[in-house]
Amino acid sequence: MTTTAPVAVVLLHYPVYDRNRRTVASAITNLDLHDIARAVRTFGLSRYYVVTPAVEQQRLAGQIIGHWRHGYGATYNPKRKAALDLVMVKCTLDDVVHDVETEYGALPRLVATGAAAAATITYSGFREQLGASTTPHLLLFGTGWGLADEVMATADVILPPVRGTGEYNHLSVRSAVAIILDRLFGVEDY
Amino acid sequence: MTTTAPVAVVLLHYPVYDRNRRTVASAITNLDLHDIARAVRTFGLSRYYVVTPAVEQQRLAGQIIGHWRHGYGATYNPKRKAALDLVMVKCTLDDVVHDVETEYGALPRLVATGAAAAATITYSGFREQLGASTTPHLLLFGTGWGLADEVMATADVILPPVRGTGEYNHLSVRSAVAIILDRLFGVEDY
Numbered sequence: 001m002t003t004t005a006p007v008a009v010v011l012l013h014y015p016v017y018d019r020n021r022r023t024v025a026s027a028i029t030n031l032d033l034h035d036i037a038r039a040v041r042t043f044g045l046s047r048y049y050v051v052t053p054a055v056e057q058q059r060l061a062g063q064i065i066g067h068w069r070h071g072y073g074a075t076y077n078p079k080r081k082a083a084l085d086l087v088m089v090k091c092t093l094d095d096v097v098h099d100v101e102t103e104y105g106a107l108p109r110l111v112a113t114g115a116a117a118a119a120t121i122t123y124s125g126f127r128e129q130l131g132a133s134t135t136p137h138l139l140l141f142g143t144g145w146g147l148a149d150e151v152m153a154t155a156d157v158i159l160p161p162v163r164g165t166g167e168y169n170h171l172s173v174r175s176a177v178a179i180i181l182d183r184l185f186g187v188e189d190y
Numbered sequence: 191m192t193t194t195a196p197v198a199v200v201l202l203h204y205p206v207y208d209r210n211r212r213t214v215a216s217a218i219t220n221l222d223l224h225d226i227a228r229a230v231r232t233f234g235l236s237r238y239y240v241v242t243p244a245v246e247q248q249r250l251a252g253q254i255i256g257h258w259r260h261g262y263g264a265t266y267n268p269k270r271k272a273a274l275d276l277v278m279v280k281c282t283l284d285d286v287v288h289d290v291e292t293e294y295g296a297l298p299r300l301v302a303t304g305a306a307a308a309a310t311i312t313y314s315g316f317r318e319q320l321g322a323s324t325t326p327h328l329l330l331f332g333t334g335w336g337l338a339d340e341v342m343a344t345a346d347v348i349l350p351p352v353r354g355t356g357e358y359n360h361l362s363v364r365s366a367v368a369i370i371l372d373r374l375f376g377v378e379d380y
Contacts, residue, residue, distance in 0.1 A: 002355055019267075031362075035365055038362055039361060041358050042353070042356075042361055044355045077209075079358075082358065160378075160379060162372065164371075164375050165192055165234045170228050170231070171225075171229060172221075172229075175365070177365075178361065178366075182352065182372065182373070183376075186352065186353070187353050187355060188313045
């Protein structure tokens with residue numbers, strides 16, 4: 001599907017749940033940066049925001065990204081550079097919203113996802129909305145055990161969980177992002 | 191889509207290409223084991239074969255899997271155990287084929303994938319074949335810069351590359367597996 005609406009992925013490391021449903025800040029993972037940046041680039045999205053309030057973690061993400069954008073990695077593997085050029089590290093979701101508003105002059109619609117999310121729309125329904133829209137959209141993904149309820153509550157739309165045929169749906173966030181971007185923007189047969 | 195055909199994922203670390211199109215054995219990656227096992231479990235496949243001819247690498251994979259199946263990991267995170275229970279490490283693709291033949295009494299059809307693959311079928315066409323089949327199928331994925339031509343040449347079917355709207359299609363193998371399993375077995379709206 002193609003859309004004129006600018007769509008970005010937001011990977012939140014806070015506020016998310018841990019295994020005991022306590023709200024925590026999770027740690028940045030090297031492959032979350034790489035895999036999701038490559039998927040965001042492949043499906044033609046505008047930006048990949050990585051949100052963490054921890055200054056140390058922001059620095060770590062900056063170092064990884066810098067290596068592939070400007071360091072040895074940029075010449076070693078330009079394809080990685082093209083993907084990581086889309087990454088922006090932010091302190092909070094509010095900062096992301098502000099960044100989008102500044103760039104496009106419009107508040108983004110917030111689209112939440114989760115393995116146990118109470119969906120407010122179908123995938124086909126959301127594709128239809130997005131195809132007819134010019135409003136910026138942010139696709140929110142939680143690390144750890146998923147987005148805290150306070151984030152879900154601010155969402156304009158909640159997408160259905162990704163499922164196979166059974167009850168087990170414990171995909172990594174990397175896999176969930178890849179699948180959802182494919183469902184929204186993938187071209188199956190061409 | 192549901193099928194009565196047993197379908198397994200095979201992740202090949204040999205023979206695959208490196209960045210200079212030399213045939214090499216690539217290294218096992220911890221997250222390839224986890225992410226792909228979780229996707230295989232989510233989409234209800236029968237097995238996840240990890241192929242490497244390197245004995246050291248087989249041992250490493252065995253240690254990681256053992257930790258989550260029988261060690262501390264099994265009680266810490268039973269969901270990981272349920273996923274990694276499906277993993278089997280093999281030396282060669284021939285060994286995998288032999289294993290399937292022994293288990294089901296029939297040779298599997300080989301289904302190749304790749305970012306630059308010359309497809310012999312569409313996704314919808316393959317879903318149709320699979321839905322009507324009881325033959326075991328192996329979905330072959332290459333690490334590194336993709337499956338060597340000698341593997342492609344043995345395939346019964348080659349699936350189209352995963353693409354977005356543009357030319358960039360440099361997904362990680364983890365993302366490609368997730369997307370292709372979703373295209374074949376995912377239930378979008380339920």
